[in-house]
Amino acid sequence: MDLLIKILGALATVVLAFTVGMTYGGLTRKVIARIQNRIGPPWYQNFLDNLKLILKKEAVHHGFMQHVAPLWLIAMSITTLMFIPILKDGAWFTNFNFDGDLILLLYLMVIGSLGMALGAGQTGNPNSAIGVTRGLTQMVGFEIPWVMALVALMIQYETTSITGLMDAAEAQGTWLVFSSPFATIAAILAMPGMFRYSPFDIVGAPAELASGPVSEFGGKYLSTMMTSGAIFAFVKLTLYVDIFFGGASNLVELVVKTFILYMFPVLWGAVSPRFRTEQAVKFFWGWPVLFGIIGLIQASF
Amino acid sequence: MINDKNSQGIVDIIAEYARKQSLFIMAYGTGCGAIEIPPTLTSRYDAERLGIRGAATPRQADVLLITGYLATKSLKRVIRVYEQMQAPKYVIGFGSCTINGGMYWDSYNTINLLDKYIPVDVYINGCMPRPEAVIAGFEKLKELIQSGNALGWKKYEDNLEEYRENQKKVIVNWQMPDYNW
Numbered sequence: 001m002d003l004l005i006k007i008l009g010a011l012a013t014v015v016l017a018f019t020v021g022m023t024y025g026g027l028t029r030k031v032i033a034r035i036q037n038r039i040g041p042p043w044y045q046n047f048l049d050n051l052k053l054i055l056k057k058e059a060v061h062h063g064f065m066q067h068v069a070p071l072w073l074i075a076m077s078i079t080t081l082m083f084i085p086i087l088k089d090g091a092w093f094t095n096f097n098f099d100g101d102l103i104l105l106l107y108l109m110v111i112g113s114l115g116m117a118l119g120a121g122q123t124g125n126p127n128s129a130i131g132v133t134r135g136l137t138q139m140v141g142f143e144i145p146w147v148m149a150l151v152a153l154m155i156q157y158e159t160t161s162i163t164g165l166m167d168a169a170e171a172q173g174t175w176l177v178f179s180s181p182f183a184t185i186a187a188i189l190a191m192p193g194m195f196r197y198s199p200f201d202i203v204g205a206p207a208e209l210a211s212g213p214v215s216e217f218g219g220k221y222l223s224t225m226m227t228s229g230a231i232f233a234f235v236k237l238t239l240y241v242d243i244f245f246g247g248a249s250n251l252v253e254l255v256v257k258t259f260i261l262y263m264f265p266v267l268w269g270a271v272s273p274r275f276r277t278e279q280a281v282k283f284f285w286g287w288p289v290l291f292g293i294i295g296l297i298q299a300s301f
Numbered sequence: 302m303i304n305d306k307n308s309q310g311i312v313d314i315i316a317e318y319a320r321k322q323s324l325f326i327m328a329y330g331t332g333c334g335a336i337e338i339p340p341t342l343t344s345r346y347d348a349e350r351l352g353i354r355g356a357a358t359p360r361q362a363d364v365l366l367i368t369g370y371l372a373t374k375s376l377k378r379v380i381r382v383y384e385q386m387q388a389p390k391y392v393i394g395f396g397s398c399t400i401n402g403g404m405y406w407d408s409y410n411t412i413n414l415l416d417k418y419i420p421v422d423v424y425i426n427g428c429m430p431r432p433e434a435v436i437a438g439f440e441k442l443k444e445l446i447q448s449g450n451a452l453g454w455k456k457y458e459d460n461l462e463e464y465r466e467n468q469k470k471v472i473v474n475w476q477m478p479d480y481n482w
Contacts, residue, residue, distance in 0.1 A: 029349070033347070033349060033350075036343070036344050037344050038343075038344050038347040038349065038350070039347055039350040040347070040349060040350055041349050041350055041352060041354075042350075045322075045323070045352060048318075048319050048322045048323045048352065049323045049325075051315075051316075051319040051323075052319040052320050052322075052323040052363070055316045055319060055320065056387050056388065056389070057387075057388045057389060058387040058388045059387060060360070060385075060387065127358075206355075206357045207357075209357075210357040210358045211357035211358060211361070214361075215357060215358040215360065215361075216358070216360055217360060217361075218358075218360035218361050218386075218387040219360075219387045222360075222361055
Protein backbone atom coordinates (compact mmCIF):
# COMPACT_ATOMS: atom_id res chain seq x y z
CA MET A 1 0.00 0.00 0.00
CA ASP A 2 2.82 2.31 0.92
CA LEU A 3 4.61 1.50 -2.29
CA LEU A 4 1.45 2.03 -4.34
CA ILE A 5 1.04 5.52 -2.87
CA LYS A 6 4.69 6.22 -3.66
CA ILE A 7 4.26 5.18 -7.29
CA LEU A 8 0.99 7.06 -7.76
CA GLY A 9 2.56 10.05 -6.06
CA ALA A 10 5.50 9.91 -8.46
CA LEU A 11 3.15 9.88 -11.46
CA ALA A 12 1.13 12.74 -10.02
CA THR A 13 4.38 14.66 -9.48
CA VAL A 14 5.35 14.30 -13.12
CA VAL A 15 1.94 15.52 -14.29
CA LEU A 16 2.09 18.41 -11.83
CA ALA A 17 5.60 19.39 -12.90
CA PHE A 18 4.63 19.27 -16.57
CA THR A 19 1.49 21.35 -16.08
CA VAL A 20 3.11 23.95 -13.85
CA GLY A 21 6.25 24.17 -16.00
CA MET A 22 4.34 24.64 -19.25
CA THR A 23 1.99 27.17 -17.66
CA TYR A 24 4.97 29.13 -16.36
CA GLY A 25 6.41 29.08 -19.86
CA GLY A 26 3.19 30.54 -21.26
CA LEU A 27 2.91 33.12 -18.46
CA THR A 28 6.52 34.12 -19.07
CA ARG A 29 5.74 34.83 -22.70
CA LYS A 30 2.75 36.86 -21.55
CA VAL A 31 4.82 38.83 -19.02
CA ILE A 32 7.53 39.58 -21.56
CA ALA A 33 4.87 40.63 -24.07
CA ARG A 34 3.33 43.05 -21.56
CA ILE A 35 6.76 44.54 -20.87
CA GLN A 36 7.14 45.11 -24.60
CA ASN A 37 3.66 46.73 -24.72
CA ARG A 38 2.13 43.79 -26.56
CA ILE A 39 -0.90 41.68 -25.74
CA GLY A 40 0.98 38.44 -25.92
CA PRO A 41 -0.15 34.85 -26.42
CA PRO A 42 -2.66 33.18 -24.10
CA TRP A 43 -1.23 31.38 -21.07
CA TYR A 44 -1.93 27.97 -22.61
CA GLN A 45 0.05 28.76 -25.77
CA ASN A 46 2.91 26.42 -24.81
CA PHE A 47 0.52 23.50 -24.47
CA LEU A 48 -0.73 24.15 -28.01
CA ASP A 49 2.84 24.44 -29.33
CA ASN A 50 3.75 21.17 -27.68
CA LEU A 51 0.64 19.41 -28.97
CA LYS A 52 1.26 20.65 -32.48
CA LEU A 53 4.87 19.51 -32.41
CA ILE A 54 3.98 16.03 -31.22
CA LEU A 55 1.28 15.79 -33.91
CA LYS A 56 3.75 16.52 -36.70
CA LYS A 57 3.71 13.75 -39.25
CA GLU A 58 7.46 13.73 -39.79
CA ALA A 59 10.50 13.92 -37.57
CA VAL A 60 13.86 13.54 -39.27
CA HIS A 61 16.90 12.39 -37.34
CA HIS A 62 20.46 11.83 -38.44
CA GLY A 63 21.42 8.88 -36.30
CA PHE A 64 20.99 6.99 -33.08
CA MET A 65 22.44 9.56 -30.73
CA GLN A 66 20.22 12.35 -32.03
CA HIS A 67 17.23 10.03 -31.75
CA VAL A 68 18.08 9.27 -28.12
CA ALA A 69 19.20 12.72 -26.93
CA PRO A 70 15.68 14.11 -26.21
CA LEU A 71 14.83 10.91 -24.33
CA TRP A 72 18.04 11.31 -22.35
CA LEU A 73 16.99 14.84 -21.45
CA ILE A 74 13.52 13.92 -20.34
CA ALA A 75 14.78 10.89 -18.41
CA MET A 76 17.18 13.18 -16.57
CA SER A 77 14.44 15.71 -15.82
CA ILE A 78 12.09 13.10 -14.42
CA THR A 79 14.85 11.36 -12.45
CA THR A 80 15.84 14.67 -10.90
CA LEU A 81 12.21 15.39 -10.13
CA MET A 82 11.93 12.10 -8.27
CA PHE A 83 14.57 13.19 -5.75
CA ILE A 84 12.99 16.54 -4.94
CA PRO A 85 10.45 16.73 -2.14
CA ILE A 86 7.68 18.82 -3.67
CA LEU A 87 5.81 19.42 -0.42
CA LYS A 88 7.24 19.56 3.08
CA ASP A 89 4.95 17.02 4.68
CA GLY A 90 2.11 14.75 3.72
CA ALA A 91 2.12 11.38 1.99
CA TRP A 92 1.78 12.45 -1.61
CA PHE A 93 4.50 14.69 -2.92
CA THR A 94 7.51 13.82 -0.77
CA ASN A 95 8.95 11.43 -3.40
CA PHE A 96 12.07 9.31 -3.19
CA ASN A 97 14.58 11.55 -1.45
CA PHE A 98 17.20 10.08 0.86
CA ASP A 99 20.32 11.12 2.77
CA GLY A 100 22.90 12.52 0.40
CA ASP A 101 20.51 13.34 -2.42
CA LEU A 102 21.89 16.87 -2.72
CA ILE A 103 25.23 15.49 -3.89
CA LEU A 104 23.51 13.15 -6.32
CA LEU A 105 21.47 16.05 -7.68
CA LEU A 106 24.59 18.07 -8.41
CA TYR A 107 25.68 15.29 -10.76
CA LEU A 108 22.26 14.46 -12.18
CA MET A 109 21.48 18.02 -13.18
CA VAL A 110 24.33 18.18 -15.69
CA ILE A 111 23.79 14.75 -17.25
CA GLY A 112 20.98 15.96 -19.49
CA SER A 113 23.16 18.65 -21.00
CA LEU A 114 25.87 16.11 -21.71
CA GLY A 115 23.42 13.81 -23.49
CA MET A 116 22.16 16.79 -25.44
CA ALA A 117 25.75 17.64 -26.38
CA LEU A 118 26.24 14.16 -27.87
CA GLY A 119 22.92 14.32 -29.72
CA ALA A 120 23.53 17.78 -31.08
CA GLY A 121 27.01 16.74 -32.14
CA GLN A 122 25.62 14.03 -34.37
CA THR A 123 23.40 16.39 -36.34
CA GLY A 124 26.50 17.85 -37.97
CA ASN A 125 25.04 21.32 -37.87
CA PRO A 126 27.77 23.88 -37.10
CA ASN A 127 25.30 25.99 -35.10
CA SER A 128 24.68 23.02 -32.83
CA ALA A 129 28.39 22.55 -32.22
CA ILE A 130 28.86 26.21 -31.30
CA GLY A 131 25.77 26.11 -29.09
CA VAL A 132 27.01 23.05 -27.23
CA THR A 133 30.43 24.61 -26.66
CA ARG A 134 28.80 27.74 -25.30
CA GLY A 135 26.39 25.76 -23.14
CA LEU A 136 29.14 23.72 -21.50
CA THR A 137 31.27 26.85 -20.99
CA GLN A 138 28.37 28.64 -19.36
CA MET A 139 27.77 25.60 -17.18
CA VAL A 140 31.35 25.81 -15.94
CA GLY A 141 30.52 29.41 -15.08
CA PHE A 142 27.36 29.03 -13.02
CA GLU A 143 28.11 25.63 -11.48
CA ILE A 144 30.90 27.10 -9.35
CA PRO A 145 28.83 29.60 -7.29
CA TRP A 146 25.97 27.09 -7.23
CA VAL A 147 28.14 24.29 -5.83
CA MET A 148 29.79 26.74 -3.40
CA ALA A 149 26.37 27.74 -2.07
CA LEU A 150 25.28 24.14 -1.62
CA VAL A 151 28.56 23.13 0.04
CA ALA A 152 28.23 26.10 2.39
CA LEU A 153 24.78 24.87 3.39
CA MET A 154 26.01 21.31 3.81
CA ILE A 155 28.79 22.49 6.15
CA GLN A 156 26.59 24.88 8.08
CA TYR A 157 23.74 22.47 8.77
CA GLU A 158 25.78 19.25 8.67
CA THR A 159 23.43 17.46 6.34
CA THR A 160 23.51 16.43 2.67
CA SER A 161 19.82 15.87 2.17
CA ILE A 162 17.16 18.33 1.07
CA THR A 163 14.74 17.20 3.75
CA GLY A 164 17.57 17.67 6.27
CA LEU A 165 17.92 21.29 5.20
CA MET A 166 14.16 21.76 5.39
CA ASP A 167 14.13 20.26 8.88
CA ALA A 168 16.98 22.59 9.89
CA ALA A 169 14.93 25.56 8.67
CA GLU A 170 11.96 24.33 10.66
CA ALA A 171 14.08 23.73 13.78
CA GLN A 172 15.55 27.22 13.79
CA GLY A 173 12.24 28.88 12.92
CA THR A 174 13.48 30.94 9.96
CA TRP A 175 14.13 30.19 6.30
CA LEU A 176 17.72 29.50 5.33
CA VAL A 177 17.74 32.71 3.31
CA PHE A 178 18.00 34.56 6.65
CA SER A 179 20.46 32.26 8.43
CA SER A 180 22.85 31.87 5.48
CA PRO A 181 22.26 34.94 3.30
CA PHE A 182 25.55 34.89 1.38
CA ALA A 183 25.09 31.35 0.10
CA THR A 184 21.57 32.31 -0.94
CA ILE A 185 22.79 35.32 -2.89
CA ALA A 186 25.43 33.21 -4.65
CA ALA A 187 22.84 30.57 -5.58
CA ILE A 188 20.28 33.13 -6.75
CA LEU A 189 22.85 34.90 -8.89
CA ALA A 190 23.74 31.55 -10.48
CA MET A 191 20.09 30.97 -11.32
CA PRO A 192 19.79 33.04 -14.56
CA GLY A 193 22.55 30.88 -16.01
CA MET A 194 20.49 27.76 -15.43
CA PHE A 195 17.34 29.21 -16.94
CA ARG A 196 19.10 30.66 -19.97
CA TYR A 197 17.09 33.80 -20.33
CA SER A 198 18.83 36.96 -21.47
CA PRO A 199 21.54 38.04 -20.81
CA PHE A 200 22.60 34.40 -20.52
CA ASP A 201 20.74 33.06 -23.58
CA ILE A 202 24.03 32.49 -25.35
CA VAL A 203 23.20 28.83 -25.95
CA GLY A 204 19.98 29.24 -27.89
CA ALA A 205 20.65 32.72 -29.26
CA PRO A 206 17.80 32.63 -31.83
CA ALA A 207 19.00 35.36 -34.17
CA GLU A 208 22.64 34.42 -33.87
CA LEU A 209 22.94 30.63 -33.72
CA ALA A 210 19.55 29.59 -35.14
CA SER A 211 18.53 28.16 -31.74
CA GLY A 212 21.86 26.41 -31.23
CA PRO A 213 21.87 22.75 -30.14
CA VAL A 214 18.21 22.22 -31.02
CA SER A 215 18.50 23.57 -34.54
CA GLU A 216 18.18 20.15 -36.22
CA PHE A 217 15.45 18.87 -33.92
CA GLY A 218 11.86 19.13 -35.08
CA GLY A 219 8.51 17.48 -34.51
CA LYS A 220 8.35 14.97 -31.69
CA TYR A 221 11.99 15.56 -30.73
CA LEU A 222 11.39 19.25 -30.11
CA SER A 223 8.19 18.40 -28.27
CA THR A 224 10.06 16.01 -25.97
CA MET A 225 12.69 18.63 -25.29
CA MET A 226 10.03 21.24 -24.57
CA THR A 227 8.38 18.87 -22.09
CA SER A 228 11.72 18.14 -20.50
CA GLY A 229 12.50 21.85 -20.26
CA ALA A 230 9.17 22.54 -18.55
CA ILE A 231 9.69 19.74 -16.02
CA PHE A 232 13.28 20.77 -15.38
CA ALA A 233 12.29 24.41 -14.81
CA PHE A 234 9.84 23.22 -12.17
CA VAL A 235 12.55 20.99 -10.65
CA LYS A 236 15.02 23.84 -10.31
CA LEU A 237 12.46 26.26 -8.88
CA THR A 238 11.18 23.72 -6.38
CA LEU A 239 14.73 22.89 -5.35
CA TYR A 240 15.47 26.55 -4.68
CA VAL A 241 12.24 26.99 -2.74
CA ASP A 242 12.89 23.81 -0.75
CA ILE A 243 16.42 24.76 0.17
CA PHE A 244 16.38 28.50 0.70
CA PHE A 245 12.76 29.50 1.17
CA GLY A 246 11.54 26.90 3.64
CA GLY A 247 9.71 24.63 1.21
CA ALA A 248 5.95 24.63 0.90
CA SER A 249 3.28 22.85 2.86
CA ASN A 250 0.60 23.04 0.16
CA LEU A 251 0.49 23.42 -3.60
CA VAL A 252 -0.77 27.02 -3.60
CA GLU A 253 2.15 28.13 -1.44
CA LEU A 254 4.52 26.25 -3.73
CA VAL A 255 3.13 27.86 -6.88
CA VAL A 256 3.25 31.35 -5.40
CA LYS A 257 6.81 30.96 -4.12
CA THR A 258 8.17 29.37 -7.30
CA PHE A 259 6.47 31.91 -9.54
CA ILE A 260 7.90 34.86 -7.63
CA LEU A 261 11.32 33.24 -7.76
CA TYR A 262 10.92 32.50 -11.48
CA MET A 263 10.25 36.15 -12.21
CA PHE A 264 13.82 37.04 -11.21
CA PRO A 265 15.57 35.57 -14.30
CA VAL A 266 12.56 36.39 -16.51
CA LEU A 267 12.36 40.08 -15.64
CA TRP A 268 16.10 40.46 -15.73
CA GLY A 269 16.06 38.82 -19.13
CA ALA A 270 13.25 40.99 -20.47
CA VAL A 271 15.33 44.15 -20.16
CA SER A 272 18.78 42.80 -21.00
CA PRO A 273 20.72 42.25 -24.19
CA ARG A 274 22.79 39.10 -24.66
CA PHE A 275 26.22 38.57 -23.11
CA ARG A 276 29.08 37.08 -25.01
CA THR A 277 30.31 33.74 -23.67
CA GLU A 278 33.34 35.16 -21.88
CA GLN A 279 31.24 37.97 -20.40
CA ALA A 280 28.81 35.42 -18.99
CA VAL A 281 31.59 33.35 -17.42
CA LYS A 282 33.24 36.51 -16.13
CA PHE A 283 29.96 37.51 -14.49
CA PHE A 284 29.54 34.16 -12.74
CA TRP A 285 33.13 34.06 -11.56
CA GLY A 286 32.84 37.59 -10.19
CA TRP A 287 30.24 38.57 -7.60
CA PRO A 288 28.48 35.18 -7.28
CA VAL A 289 31.76 33.42 -6.49
CA LEU A 290 32.70 36.18 -4.02
CA PHE A 291 29.39 35.71 -2.22
CA GLY A 292 29.96 31.95 -2.38
CA ILE A 293 33.34 32.35 -0.65
CA ILE A 294 31.84 34.61 2.02
CA GLY A 295 29.08 32.03 2.46
CA LEU A 296 31.67 29.26 2.91
CA ILE A 297 33.57 31.34 5.48
CA GLN A 298 30.35 32.10 7.32
CA ALA A 299 29.42 28.44 7.26
CA SER A 300 32.69 27.25 8.77
CA PHE A 301 32.55 29.59 11.78
CA MET B 302 -21.55 11.58 -41.23
CA ILE B 303 -19.78 9.74 -38.42
CA ASN B 304 -18.55 6.89 -40.60
CA ASP B 305 -17.80 9.11 -43.54
CA LYS B 306 -14.08 8.84 -44.24
CA ASN B 307 -13.81 12.39 -45.51
CA SER B 308 -15.29 14.09 -42.46
CA GLN B 309 -13.08 15.12 -39.57
CA GLY B 310 -13.13 13.07 -36.39
CA ILE B 311 -12.77 14.57 -32.96
CA VAL B 312 -9.03 13.84 -32.94
CA ASP B 313 -8.62 15.65 -36.26
CA ILE B 314 -10.49 18.67 -34.96
CA ILE B 315 -8.25 18.90 -31.89
CA ALA B 316 -5.11 18.31 -33.96
CA GLU B 317 -6.05 20.93 -36.53
CA TYR B 318 -6.90 23.37 -33.74
CA ALA B 319 -3.45 22.93 -32.22
CA ARG B 320 -1.87 23.27 -35.66
CA LYS B 321 -3.69 26.47 -36.54
CA GLN B 322 -3.13 28.10 -33.14
CA SER B 323 0.60 27.50 -33.21
CA LEU B 324 2.29 28.63 -36.41
CA PHE B 325 6.08 28.89 -36.36
CA ILE B 326 7.09 30.87 -39.38
CA MET B 327 10.26 30.60 -41.39
CA ALA B 328 10.44 34.01 -43.03
CA TYR B 329 12.38 33.71 -46.26
CA GLY B 330 13.07 37.38 -46.65
CA THR B 331 15.13 38.03 -49.73
CA GLY B 332 12.52 40.22 -51.38
CA CYS B 333 11.62 43.73 -50.30
CA GLY B 334 8.46 42.44 -48.55
CA ALA B 335 10.63 41.27 -45.65
CA ILE B 336 10.42 44.79 -44.24
CA GLU B 337 6.76 44.19 -43.37
CA ILE B 338 7.53 41.18 -41.19
CA PRO B 339 9.19 42.94 -38.20
CA PRO B 340 6.18 45.24 -37.53
CA THR B 341 3.86 42.23 -37.90
CA LEU B 342 5.74 40.28 -35.26
CA THR B 343 6.62 43.06 -32.82
CA SER B 344 4.70 45.45 -30.60
CA ARG B 345 2.67 47.33 -33.21
CA TYR B 346 0.69 44.39 -34.62
CA ASP B 347 1.85 41.61 -32.28
CA ALA B 348 1.26 38.42 -34.24
CA GLU B 349 2.29 36.38 -31.19
CA ARG B 350 -1.15 36.92 -29.66
CA LEU B 351 -2.48 34.80 -32.54
CA GLY B 352 0.04 32.06 -31.90
CA ILE B 353 2.36 33.14 -34.72
CA ARG B 354 6.04 33.33 -33.90
CA GLY B 355 9.31 33.07 -35.72
CA ALA B 356 11.24 29.83 -35.96
CA ALA B 357 14.99 29.83 -36.28
CA THR B 358 15.43 26.78 -38.47
CA PRO B 359 13.36 24.94 -41.09
CA ARG B 360 13.18 21.84 -38.88
CA GLN B 361 11.08 23.67 -36.33
CA ALA B 362 8.99 25.73 -38.73
CA ASP B 363 5.43 25.19 -39.96
CA VAL B 364 4.98 28.05 -42.37
CA LEU B 365 7.37 29.09 -45.08
CA LEU B 366 6.79 32.74 -45.79
CA ILE B 367 8.16 33.79 -49.16
CA THR B 368 8.32 37.55 -48.99
CA GLY B 369 8.51 39.03 -52.45
CA TYR B 370 10.28 38.14 -55.66
CA LEU B 371 12.37 35.01 -56.02
CA ALA B 372 15.44 34.93 -58.18
CA THR B 373 16.09 31.56 -59.76
CA LYS B 374 19.23 31.37 -57.64
CA SER B 375 17.33 31.80 -54.39
CA LEU B 376 14.58 29.44 -55.56
CA LYS B 377 17.10 26.65 -55.14
CA ARG B 378 17.53 27.57 -51.47
CA VAL B 379 13.79 27.88 -51.01
CA ILE B 380 13.31 24.36 -52.30
CA ARG B 381 15.97 23.05 -49.92
CA VAL B 382 14.37 24.87 -47.00
CA TYR B 383 10.90 23.69 -47.94
CA GLU B 384 11.95 20.07 -48.20
CA GLN B 385 13.73 20.21 -44.86
CA MET B 386 10.58 21.34 -43.07
CA GLN B 387 8.55 18.70 -41.27
CA ALA B 388 5.06 17.91 -42.54
CA PRO B 389 2.39 19.23 -42.18
CA LYS B 390 3.91 22.41 -43.56
CA TYR B 391 2.38 25.40 -45.28
CA VAL B 392 3.58 28.02 -47.71
CA ILE B 393 2.42 31.61 -47.88
CA GLY B 394 3.24 33.59 -50.99
CA PHE B 395 3.63 37.18 -49.96
CA GLY B 396 3.17 40.11 -52.36
CA SER B 397 2.42 40.36 -56.05
CA CYS B 398 5.82 39.01 -57.06
CA THR B 399 4.95 35.49 -55.98
CA ILE B 400 1.69 35.57 -57.92
CA ASN B 401 2.67 36.89 -61.31
CA GLY B 402 6.15 38.30 -60.91
CA GLY B 403 4.86 41.77 -60.03
CA MET B 404 7.13 44.47 -61.34
CA TYR B 405 9.68 41.78 -62.22
CA TRP B 406 7.31 39.88 -64.52
CA ASP B 407 9.61 40.12 -67.55
CA SER B 408 12.88 39.88 -65.66
CA TYR B 409 15.37 37.34 -66.96
CA ASN B 410 16.22 35.81 -63.59
CA THR B 411 13.10 35.83 -61.44
CA ILE B 412 10.28 33.33 -61.42
CA ASN B 413 6.75 34.51 -62.02
CA LEU B 414 4.36 32.01 -60.43
CA LEU B 415 5.63 30.46 -57.21
CA ASP B 416 2.96 27.75 -57.24
CA LYS B 417 4.65 26.05 -60.18
CA TYR B 418 7.69 25.22 -58.03
CA ILE B 419 6.38 24.69 -54.51
CA PRO B 420 2.73 24.35 -53.47
CA VAL B 421 1.37 27.61 -52.09
CA ASP B 422 -1.51 27.49 -49.63
CA VAL B 423 -2.29 31.18 -49.32
CA TYR B 424 -1.33 34.19 -51.38
CA ILE B 425 -1.26 37.65 -49.87
CA ASN B 426 -1.75 40.21 -52.58
CA GLY B 427 -0.23 43.68 -52.64
CA CYS B 428 2.98 45.51 -53.35
CA MET B 429 3.66 45.40 -50.52
CA PRO B 430 0.88 44.04 -48.31
CA ARG B 431 0.63 45.89 -45.01
CA PRO B 432 0.79 43.99 -41.70
CA GLU B 433 -3.04 44.00 -41.53
CA ALA B 434 -3.08 42.14 -44.84
CA VAL B 435 -0.41 39.75 -43.61
CA ILE B 436 -2.45 38.94 -40.52
CA ALA B 437 -5.56 38.54 -42.70
CA GLY B 438 -3.57 36.08 -44.80
CA PHE B 439 -2.62 34.12 -41.71
CA GLU B 440 -6.27 34.07 -40.65
CA LYS B 441 -7.17 32.62 -44.05
CA LEU B 442 -4.48 29.98 -43.59
CA LYS B 443 -5.92 29.17 -40.17
CA GLU B 444 -9.36 28.68 -41.72
CA LEU B 445 -7.88 26.31 -44.28
CA ILE B 446 -6.01 24.36 -41.61
CA GLN B 447 -9.07 24.02 -39.39
CA SER B 448 -11.18 22.73 -42.26
CA GLY B 449 -8.40 20.33 -43.26
CA ASN B 450 -7.83 21.94 -46.65
CA ALA B 451 -4.29 23.24 -46.26
CA LEU B 452 -2.84 20.20 -47.98
CA GLY B 453 -0.08 21.74 -50.08
CA TRP B 454 2.51 19.46 -48.49
CA LYS B 455 0.52 16.40 -49.56
CA LYS B 456 0.17 17.77 -53.05
CA TYR B 457 3.94 18.21 -53.18
CA GLU B 458 4.55 14.63 -52.04
CA ASP B 459 2.09 13.24 -54.56
CA ASN B 460 3.23 15.33 -57.51
CA LEU B 461 6.93 15.47 -56.69
CA GLU B 462 7.99 14.49 -60.24
CA GLU B 463 5.98 17.26 -61.80
CA TYR B 464 7.29 19.89 -59.41
CA ARG B 465 10.84 18.62 -59.89
CA GLU B 466 10.46 18.96 -63.63
CA ASN B 467 9.33 22.57 -63.30
CA GLN B 468 12.13 23.32 -60.85
CA LYS B 469 14.79 21.82 -63.08
CA LYS B 470 13.56 23.95 -65.98
CA VAL B 471 14.59 27.18 -64.25
CA ILE B 472 17.47 25.96 -62.08
CA VAL B 473 20.24 25.36 -64.57
CA ASN B 474 22.92 23.81 -62.40
CA TRP B 475 20.97 21.34 -60.32
CA GLN B 476 23.49 20.09 -57.78
CA MET B 477 21.19 18.74 -55.11
CA PRO B 478 20.04 15.31 -54.00
CA ASP B 479 16.66 14.38 -55.41
CA TYR B 480 15.02 15.00 -52.09
CA ASN B 481 16.55 17.05 -49.28
CA TRP B 482 15.56 15.32 -46.09
